[in-house]
Amino acid sequence: MFEEKPLNGETPENDDVGHQEDRRFFLKQSIALAGLTFVPGGFLQAGEQDEVPVGNAEKVKLTLTINGAKRRLTIDPRVTLLDLLREKSGLTGTKKGCDFGQCGACTVHVDGQRVLSCLTFAVMQHGRKVITIEGLASNEQLHPMQEAFIKHDGFQCGYCTPGQIMSAVSCIREGRANSETEIQEYMSGNLCRCGAYPNIVNAIMEVKTNGQKV
Ligand code: FES
Ligand code: FES
Secondary structure, X not given: OOOOEEXXXXXXXXXXXXXXXXXXXXXXXXXXXXXXXXOOHHHOOOOOHHHOOOOOOOOEEEEEEEOOEEEEEEEOOOOEHHHHHHHHOOOOOOOOOOOOOOOOOOEEEEOOEEEEHHHOEHHHHOOOEEEOHHHOOEOOEOOHHHHHHHHOOOOOOOOOHHHHHHHHHHHHHOOOOOXXXXXXXXXXXXXXXXXXXXXXXXXXXXXXXXXXXX
């Protein structure tokens, strides 16, 4: 759907050497990440769990495609995909609500699947394609789901809306928008403090009923 293009002078990888390099990066990153989660039991005394120093993790290299643009980054392996998008890529459309996997505000698509970016390590997305709310529209043309949300007043404050729209698109793509009940169940992980739920369901129903390509 999107043409891969270099960003900020970054060079796209399209040869064998590049792929081998990628694999080495991935293995190194996986090992580094595994090391982070392993704390020898003998190092901990009873009641000292909260006092374990975090320390500095070795930075790792990461290549991924965000909204059609290939990015090469050097990051702390503990960074979540959400923080990478917001803090390192300037893509603040994806929202941080709970930062705990409970609200859905951080929903994005990775290789076509919806994921909670606050629960996703960025380093594990090496080589994958990420689409955020900023990448849903095509040039100046809003995505049909964005238009439907506007038409049906599917938001009030708008904070949850990027995540709602990304989930709404997945809802139709995965064939889970065949009834109001089905939509409500699929969308139940996306919370809206403003209570725009009925209008959100109406928006999804309309896109589904019209057979619009999502
Ligand atoms: Fe990710 Fe709430 S910010 S689920
Ligand atoms: Fe305000 Fe959903 S529109 S939280």
